Amino acid sequence: MANDPSNKVADELARLRGQVNHHNHLYHTLDQPELSDAEFDLLFQRLQQLESQNPDLVDANSPTRRVGGAPLAAFTQVTHEVPMLSLDNAFGADDMSDFERRIQTRLSITDPITFACEPKIDGVAISLLYEGGRLIRAATRGDGTTGENITDNARTIASVPLELMGDSYPDRLEVRGEVYMSLSGFDEMNREAEATGDKVFANPRNATAGSLRQLNSRLTAKRPLTMFCYSVGVVEGGALPERHSDILTSLAGWGFRMNPLIEVVKGVDACNRYFTRLQEIRSTLDYEIDGCVFKVDSISEQETLGFLTRTPRWAIAHKFPAEEGVTRLLDVEFQVGRTGAITPVARLEPVKLAGVTISNATLHNMDEVQRLGLVIGDMVKIQRAGDVIPKIVGVLPELRADDSRKVLLPGACPACGSDIVQPEGEVIARCSGGLSCGAQRKESIRHFASRLALDIGGLGDKLVEQLVDEQLIETTADLFQLGEESLVALPRMGAKSVNNLLVSIEDSKKTTLARFIYSLGISEVGEATARNLALHFHDLQPLREASVESLQEVDDVGPIVAEKIAAFFGQKNNQAVIDQLVDAGVCWEPEVVEAPTSRRGLSGETVVLTGTLLKLTRNDAKARLQALGAKVSGSVSSKTSFVVAGDAAGSKLTKAQELGVLVLTEQDLIDLLEGG
DNA sequence: TTGCCTCGAGATCA
DNA sequence: CTCGAGGCAA
Numbered sequence: 001m002a003n004d005p006s007n008k009v010a011d012e013l014a015r016l017r018g019q020v021n022h023h024n025h026l027y028h029t030l031d032q033p034e035l036s037d038a039e040f041d042l043l044f045q046r047l048q049q050l051e052s053q054n055p056d057l058v059d060a061n062s063p064t065r066r067v068g069g070a071p072l073a074a075f076t077q078v079t080h081e082v083p084m085l086s087l088d089n090a091f092g093a094d095d096m097s098d099f100e101r102r103i104q105t106r107l108s109i110t111d112p113i114t115f116a117c118e119p120k121i122d123g124v125a126i127s128l129l130y131e132g133g134r135l136i137r138a139a140t141r142g143d144g145t146t147g148e149n150i151t152d153n154a155r156t157i158a159s160v161p162l163e164l165m166g167d168s169y170p171d172r173l174e175v176r177g178e179v180y181m182s183l184s185g186f187d188e189m190n191r192e193a194e195a196t197g198d199k200v201f202a203n204p205r206n207a208t209a210g211s212l213r214q215l216n217s218r219l220t221a222k223r224p225l226t227m228f229c230y231s232v233g234v235v236e237g238g239a240l241p242e243r244h245s246d247i248l249t250s251l252a253g254w255g256f257r258m259n260p261l262i263e264v265v266k267g268v269d270a271c272n273r274y275f276t277r278l279q280e281i282r283s284t285l286d287y288e289i290d291g292c293v294f295k296v297d298s299i300s301e302q303e304t305l306g307f308l309t310r311t312p313r314w315a316i317a318h319k320f321p322a323e324e325g326v327t328r329l330l331d332v333e334f335q336v337g338r339t340g341a342i343t344p345v346a347r348l349e350p351v352k353l354a355g356v357t358i359s360n361a362t363l364h365n366m367d368e369v370q371r372l373g374l375v376i377g378d379m380v381k382i383q384r385a386g387d388v389i390p391k392i393v394g395v396l397p398e399l400r401a402d403d404s405r406k407v408l409l410p411g412a413c414p415a416c417g418s419d420i421v422q423p424e425g426e427v428i429a430r431c432s433g434g435l436s437c438g439a440q441r442k443e444s445i446r447h448f449a450s451r452l453a454l455d456i457g458g459l460g461d462k463l464v465e466q467l468v469d470e471q472l473i474e475t476t477a478d479l480f481q482l483g484e485e486s487l488v489a490l491p492r493m494g495a496k497s498v499n500n501l502l503v504s505i506e507d508s509k510k511t512t513l514a515r516f517i518y519s520l521g522i523s524e525v526g527e528a529t530a531r532n533l534a535l536h537f538h539d540l541q542p543l544r545e546a547s548v549e550s551l552q553e554v555d556d557v558g559p560i561v562a563e564k565i566a567a568f569f570g571q572k573n574n575q576a577v578i579d580q581l582v583d584a585g586v587c588w589e590p591e592v593v594e595a596p597t598s599r600r601g602l603s604g605e606t607v608v609l610t611g612t613l614l615k616l617t618r619n620d621a622k623a624r625l626q627a628l629g630a631k632v633s634g635s636v637s638s639k640t641s642f643v644v645a646g647d648a649a650g651s652k653l654t655k656a657q658e659l660g661v662l663v664l665t666e667q668d669l670i671d672l673l674e675g676g
Numbered sequence: 677t678t679g680c681c682t683c684g685a686g687a688t689c690a
Numbered sequence: 691c692t693c694g695a696g697g698c699a700a
Contacts, residue, residue: 124699202679209699210680356678388677388700460696494685
């Protein structure tokens with residue numbers, strides 16, 4: 001075998017790949033090229049040529065693949081093995097002191113804490129997963145639990161290592177960081193776009209997010225993306241150092257790009273000085289930052305500190321003060337929410353602020369309007385902080401125009417004309433129309449279909465609006481009675497859209513008790529309370545009959561919330577809608593308390609069974625897949641993780657092959673179920 | 677809340 | 691080909 005010529009070629013390919021990777025790393029990650037561009041091109045072309053002569057020896061992680069590959073049908077979902085959390089925010093030196101004090105208390109020490117300080121890059125967070133030192137998957141952060149598989153796109157980013165350097169890396173290693181565009185790269189890209197008549201991007205952050213969501217990675221490859229790494233997720237088959245800063249050093253050694261401004265300091269005062277210094281040099285950087293991140297440097301201390309619900313206790317983000325803008329308040333409109341709450345919304349003269357054009361801002365309630373002393377026609381100060389929501393922070397009364405008019409709460413609901421009531425001492429004014437108010441009906445249906453509720457894809461605001469206005473539906477239960485005939489009659493609803501909608505309505509029937517409770521839209525019952533109710537009552541029936549007293553036994557449910565819940569189930573029409581939903585086939589598995597350590601191997605995956613299974617019954621296969629967290633669906637789409645094809649599989653198999661969806665045999669499935 | 681990409685519908689042209 | 695809706699990210 002040693003004399004097999006293909007081995008020699010393979011060796012040569014490996015050597016060239018190594019060289020290209022090495023010089024790529026020197027150029028893109030370390031910014032210290034040793035070859036001229038021409039010399040590098042020569043090397044690269046040699047690799048390309050050899051690969052094109054030996055297509056069977058081409059590696060998926062070859063640097064030549066950075067130019068992108070064939071377009072995807074759609075992104076698949078990825079479940080993060082270690083959730084990608086967000087960070088708590090500090091809004092000043094006081095918050096920073098509190099942060100250090102909390103840490104000292106929890107660790108029972110009084111010495112200053114050692115922190116790693118980093119600039120907070122204004123880009124898009126991603127996760128890179130390596131196995132045996134090879135990039136096998138890249139994913140967006142998504143909601144922190146589930147993101148999108150953007151491996152093809154990430155491969156095109158020159159500073160993302162395709163193969164790790166050295167040999168001391170863990171066998172499985174997930175590296176996290178921020179993808180962004182340098183300001184110079186962004187400007188150059190827009191200049192070119194302008195020259196060729198293409199559309200220009202509004203700001204580097206949105207351009208980055210858009211580039212990563214490109215199904216055609218060849219287009220992503222043309223965008224000037226780069227990344228800084230800042231933490232790790234999964235680590236298996238190898239150990240990392242005891243300090244965060246040393247982990248980053250290890251990462252750099254394996255080929256990851258690190259921000260050069262990262263520093264380790266002692267004590268919160270030094271953190272604040274770092275913050276001030278970064279604020280000063282912010283405008284000189286070639287990338288956008290919106291603040292600093294401070295992390296407890298000791299990993300064992302991090303572990304002792306642990307996590308709150310959504311954020312680690314050992315890290316905090318300190319954002320720079322928000323940019324302010326001034327514009328004119330053109331009008332205040334009133335929107336009606338799901339529970340009838342009337343919310344004033346400011347219509348503003350469009351103004352550029354931090355890279356986007358602001359023309360709307362919520363005002364929350366009339367107290368806020370009073371507090372600001374808002375008058376229509378006023379010039380107002382607006383902010384768009386690190387958070388995303390624009391906010392009116394004040395008025396400039398000296399610029400008040402003569403034709404200004406006061407903001408008045410309307411007496412009647414703008415949607416249905418019912419009286420607007422505001423109980424004494426309450427901040428929120430409400431439409432008294434209940435579900436006879438079209439706006440409230442629309443909002444409750446929209447809530448029912450929303451992602452965290454029954455997640456009916458394709459049923460957006462506009463469609464709900466149409467369905468209610470055309471009187472095709474009145475309650476959420478009516479959604480399940482919708483037929484093809486009535487839907488195709490709607491504007492912009494062709495056969496395809498109608499079918500997609502009906503399929504996602506059908507899919508939504510299989511849900512969880514917690515989602516179902518949440519979907520009902522009971523006042524004060526959000527995602528967390530719905531989950532607590534589901535865990536406490538295990539099924540719907542006892543909840544439907546629960547007394548105010550027994551409801552208060554549920555975690556985080558006090559007298560007020562209990563009263564709201566009991567009142568909701570006390571209404572005959574609510575009970576009737578629930579009956580109709582259950583009759584229509586909305587169902588859920590009995591609620592089991594999930595052990596926090598149990599990792600369900602297929603969660604987030606969608607599986608389709610087709611053809612005749614010989615060794616398993618269909619129901620058995622379905623139940624066992626679901627037990628592993630998979631969603632078993634009836635139709636193949638690009639979201640399908642894999643299709644199990646039994647005997648005499650038909651159109652679903654064809655569809656799967658068309659979409660390039662993985663197809664497993666029955667034996668594969670059995671192996672999967674038994675082996676994990 | 678805005679900006680981005682994708683998809684499907686419907687218009688326009690061949 | 692253009693437009694608008696839906697979904698995603700911050």
